[in-house]
Amino acid sequence: MRAPGAPLTVIAHRGAPSAAPENTLVSDEVARRGGAAWIENDVQPSKDGVPYVLHDTTVDRTTDGTGPIRSLTSGQLDELDAGSWFAPAYTGTRIPTLAAQLADLRERGGKLLLEIKGPHSRAEVARIVQEVREQRMTDRVFVQSFDVPSLRYAHELAPELPLGLLRDTLDADPVALARELDLSAYNVGDAALATRPQLVGDLHAAGVAVNVWTVDKPARWKALDALGVDGVITNRATELSGWLSGRTG
Numbered sequence: 001m002r003a004p005g006a007p008l009t010v011i012a013h014r015g016a017p018s019a020a021p022e023n024t025l026v027s028d029e030v031a032r033r034g035g036a037a038w039i040e041n042d043v044q045p046s047k048d049g050v051p052y053v054l055h056d057t058t059v060d061r062t063t064d065g066t067g068p069i070r071s072l073t074s075g076q077l078d079e080l081d082a083g084s085w086f087a088p089a090y091t092g093t094r095i096p097t098l099a100a101q102l103a104d105l106r107e108r109g110g111k112l113l114l115e116i117k118g119p120h121s122r123a124e125v126a127r128i129v130q131e132v133r134e135q136r137m138t139d140r141v142f143v144q145s146f147d148v149p150s151l152r153y154a155h156e157l158a159p160e161l162p163l164g165l166l167r168d169t170l171d172a173d174p175v176a177l178a179r180e181l182d183l184s185a186y187n188v189g190d191a192a193l194a195t196r197p198q199l200v201g202d203l204h205a206a207g208v209a210v211n212v213w214t215v216d217k218p219a220r221w222k223a224l225d226a227l228g229v230d231g232v233i234t235n236r237a238t239e240l241s242g243w244l245s246g247r248t249g
């Protein structure tokens with residue numbers, strides 16, 4: 001949780017998606033150079049069980065291929081161009097495996113807010129945990145998901161990894177759910193939190209951090225900063241970093 005007087009944490013949503021193709025290593029690099037200490041990603045498995053960094057259930061929007069990621073092998077995914085859809089300068093960019101992204105963060109710096117995207121089996125979550133451990137990144141990864149079973153699997157398999165529950169609408173009793181799931185954070189959509197801003201204080205009293213997504217406007221950064229949220233997940237990490245440094249001098 002954010003210490004008293006400390007700035008909120010800037011979390012770069014899919015890297016720097018307005019400057020570089022989302023969820024790629026070059027996008028992470030742009031976000032890193034812009035001052036973001038944390039990168040947010042989305043992880044899903046290939047047909048042969050390799051975790052890749054991709055948001056959509058298909059590769060159609062962000063690569064030159066077609067089809068559901070779960071129907072494509074790692075060999076097929078490695079052939080796809082994940083940059084030319086964004087701009088010609090990025091032609092040849094690949095969909096990173098989770099292992100490649102973790103290795104890149106370990107070498108170049110940065111922490112990972114790792115979203116387990118969509119329902120995963122226990123074996124699929126175990127593979128994610130295995131990659132994090134093999135890349136010696138356990139102390140620099142924070143797991144989040146909308147999918148409660150995936151969070152339960154992660155907690156059973158790797159109790160050392162902090163967990164965040166993603167929500168676009170509020171649960172009836174987020175504090176009770178946070179206790180039940182042993183959450184470190186409740187990661188809530190900005191519009192949902194605006195319906196019940198006192199939830200930040202309730203969760204903090206229970207020792208649970210609040211990270212808010214996906215917030216790109218300075219007026220909302222200001223409101224959330226005043227509310228005391230711990231982190232903001234944003235498509236504009238460089239601008240939020242600059243906005244924060246302007247406030248602290």
Ligand code: G3P
Nearest residue numbers: 013040042166213214233
């Ligand atoms: O980190 C929260 C946010 O990424 C959840 O929405 O669709 O961008 O994965 P989405």
Ligand code: CA
Nearest residue numbers: 040041042115
């Ligand atoms: Ca995400």
